[in-house]
Amino acid sequence: MEEILASLKKFRETKELTKLLGRLDPAGRPDNNVATQLLRLYQEDLIGRAEYLAIRAKVVMGHYFNRMRHFYPEFKGGLYFYDTDAIRIWNASVSHLPDQLNEYTQGLSVEQDVPDHAPDPVYTSDMLLIEDVLRSDHPIAVNHYDMYDQASIRSFVTVPLLSGGESIGYQFISAEYAHRYTEEELSFLTAASEYLIQELAAIKPYMVAQLERSRLHAGRIG
Numbered sequence: 001m002e003e004i005l006a007s008l009k010k011f012r013e014t015k016e017l018t019k020l021l022g023r024l025d026p027a028g029r030p031d032n033n034v035a036t037q038l039l040r041l042y043q044e045d046l047i048g049r050a051e052y053l054a055i056r057a058k059v060v061m062g063h064y065f066n067r068m069r070h071f072y073p074e075f076k077g078g079l080y081f082y083d084t085d086a087i088r089i090w091n092a093s094v095s096h097l098p099d100q101l102n103e104y105t106q107g108l109s110v111e112q113d114v115p116d117h118a119p120d121p122v123y124t125s126d127m128l129l130i131e132d133v134l135r136s137d138h139p140i141a142v143n144h145y146d147m148y149d150q151a152s153i154r155s156f157v158t159v160p161l162l163s164g165g166e167s168i169g170y171q172f173i174s175a176e177y178a179h180r181y182t183e184e185e186l187s188f189l190t191a192a193s194e195y196l197i198q199e200l201a202a203i204k205p206y207m208v209a210q211l212e213r214s215r216l217h218a219g220r221i222g
Contacts, residue, residue, distance in 0.1 A: 057207075060199045061093035064192055072185065074175055079161075079196065081169040082124045083208045087111050090208060092169060092200070112143055123158035124167040127186070131155050132178035155179040159189045163201040171196075 065077050079092040088107040113121035122128055123140065130141050132155055133148045141148070148156075156174035160167060173189060 057199050057203045058093070061196070064196065065093060068173075068188075068192070071188065074177075075173050076175070077171060077173045079169060079171050081200075081204055081208055082120075082167045083107070084120065084124075084167060087114065087120065089169070092207070113140055115139065120167065123160065123170050125160050125162065127160065127190075128158040129181060130157070131180050134178070152176045155181075157181050157186070157189065159193050161193050161197050161200065163197050168197060168200050168204045 061079055068075060068077050080089040081092045082089055086107070088109050090107050110121050113123075115122065121140070128140060130136050130138060133141050133145065133153060136142075153174045154177050156172060159171040159173070161169050161171070171189060171193060
């Protein structure tokens with residue numbers, strides 16, 4: 001009987017989640033009831049706290065980047081979690097970025113981006129503006145020049161996500177042409193970071209731990 005009940009609960013959970021995700025508009029216009037429905041699933045123990053936070057975070061990130069593309073259609077954006085202990089970045093939301101920046105399923109070590117006598121890469125704590133990759137001598141632009149070239153990235157800005165002095169990760173916003181980012185554009189991205197921090201601070205430790213376990217498991221199998 002216990003197995004039957006567990007099976008029925010799993011079926012109900014899967015069905016409810018499918019219905020919920022089906023309500024999310026791919027164009028980024030969230031159904032007004034999504035947050036309510038998601039909270040109801042959590043309150044009824046159909047999903048756990050981690051799943052609740054993870055799905056909510058995905059909805060928030062997807063909605064934000066679609067809004068960004070609405071106001072700035074020439075920009076492509078993504079978000080990366082940063083693992084301070086491992087000095088590694090992980091995909092969080094990169095659906096609008098070229099494939100070259102969307103392949104970190106096992107995480108990507110960024111130790112080469114850490115300057116001398118510094119604990120972390122500069123983009124995890126400070127905004128970094130590269131107006132023209134071809135002309136920049138900044139170490140980050142130089143280190144990743146080939147990747148940016150293959151991805152047709154000519155300019156970019158990174159915006160850190162900081163919570164209590166700790167780096168959650170950063171936004172990566174790029175364009176296919178040399179570009180001097182305006183105060184209006186930077187204000188939009190900075191304000192968005194504050195919004196994203198509120199949603200992601202709680203879920204980042206869980207997500208990074210899960211991703212790291214997956215990476216180690218894949219390494220043992222390989």
